Amino acid sequence: MKRLIPTFNRILVQKILQSAKTETGILLPETSTKLNSGKVIAVGPGSRDRDGKLLPVSVKEGDTVLLPEYGGTEVKLGEKEYHLFRDEDILGTLHE
Incomplete structure (x- = not known):
């Protein structure tokens, strides 16, 4: 498997797909x-x-x-899709 290490101030991100159902089975x-x-x-x-x-x-x-709606460069490594963003394009970090 290949490993991509970004250069300069770039960040490799794997997008998180939100569930379309709640735990009780309600479609959102x-x-x-x-x-x-x-x-x-x-x-x-x-x-x-x-x-x-x-x-x-x-x-x-x-x-x-938190990512911008548009932007980033799509990168495919094996079967997985990733996106490259510049540090200044990242909107913020999410904490629970």
């Missing part, structure tokens, strides 16, 4: 399951500022993040 409308989130699989080392100092990315592997 498509609009209520449309939270665009994903799990961070890998992160790049970061980018450099004008002085050459490393600016690390703001998320880490395993974080659940």
Whole structure:
């Protein structure tokens, strides 16, 4: 299996598909399951500022993040689909 390690301030994300049913079996409308989130699989080392100092990315592997509706680069590794985003494109992290 291939492993992708992002460069610069890029983040490899696997999108999370929300369930269309509740635990009791009630079907939910498509609009209520449309939270665009994903799990961070890998992160790049970061980018450099004008002085050459490393600016690390703001998320880490395993974080659940809120993604923009559009954007990112689709990447397929084996049978799985991933998306590459820049650190500044990530809208936030999700916590329970």
